[in-house]
Amino acid sequence: MAKINIDAAKIEAAIADFEKAVDFELVPVIARSSTPTLHVPWVISSLLMIFVFFGFEAYYLSQWHDWEASTIIHALATLFAITLAIGFTLGRFNAVRRMLTPNKYRHQFAQLEAEQVFLKKRLFDTKAHQGLLLFISLMEQRIVVLPDIRSSFSGAQKLSEEVLKILQADFKAGSYEKGLLEAIEHLKKTLAPQFPKKADASQENQLPNKLIWWDE
Template sequence: MTQQTPQQPGHGQSTASARPSRLARLFRHRLWDEADARRVLPEAALTRLSGRVTQSEQRHGGEIRLCVEASLPLSYLWRHAPARERAVTLFGKLRVWDTEHNNGVLIYLLLAEHAIEIVADRGLNLRVSAAQWHTVIEGLRSYLQGGQFEQGLMEAIRAVEGLLAEHFPPTAAPPRNELPDAVVVL
């Protein structure tokens, strides 16, 4: 299967706020590292999130990946690249696009900006409107603003699960787990 560039749900809608200056953004990102990500989402939380992904995938024919990144790599900061660009890159690197029915979804959380991005492969994205993706993103704002990262990710899984169940209901065949359910922490 050849890799295809995923559609951009919500036409770039995200929880990121107005763009700060390059220096301010660089400073904020340098304050966050993987240890901070593991402090905000300790091993027990990561286990619960992974379990929730596994449970969710029993209810539909899609695949969900979670990726939590403390801060953007320096190359992204230097170019003032948005979190969305990084999420699309990770969608490819984590092979979320590589599912039989093109229905993989990446839920990406960037801690330094409290931004969440959802990147869906074309099989699902062609069936979900920009307004629906916007509703999912808006539902997460209060969790992120309140520092409730685990709860926000649980809500994101629930919302994406609903969309996948609607458009890719489970089949009679046992579900195939095409992608790992473990949360990727960078």
């Protein structure tokens, strides 16, 4: 994956601006992947091995080579190592991982990971139950907008889809910072009418205004 450059100070300012207008404590989190993908390089390598084995067998029989057993074993071991190297190299690419991981599982694991982040980062530990997670899972290309279940927030799925559309074009172009800033701005404009910052609300910042990179 290409290097991701995001100015943390700009994101912190955008979060602070969001929280001046909306009665929620926003925490944006970016995870490179939420889904276990250890199977991917092995699937690729196994498929390559099948083709290589039958190709080698066909070549060997067609040429009627009088090879010694040690030569055949060495050739097969070399081909085995090459297919493993190719499989594990291709398995590092998100596009390949998505191709070999069912969409249903990618969606489920992104949702589960978002819920884990919400708990581990204690977004539930706010006085008025106004923790709000913006979870971005890059490999899965999934967005989860997750509010505290004790709040009156509704429409999280629709909002997640809207934010995903905003982020997709910018992230595809490598404009991660621009996409994230636009996503936070969209959340502010969408939620401010329904959850305006109360005039008598405490100015205490209960959750840090920071972008979190999640690799657990």
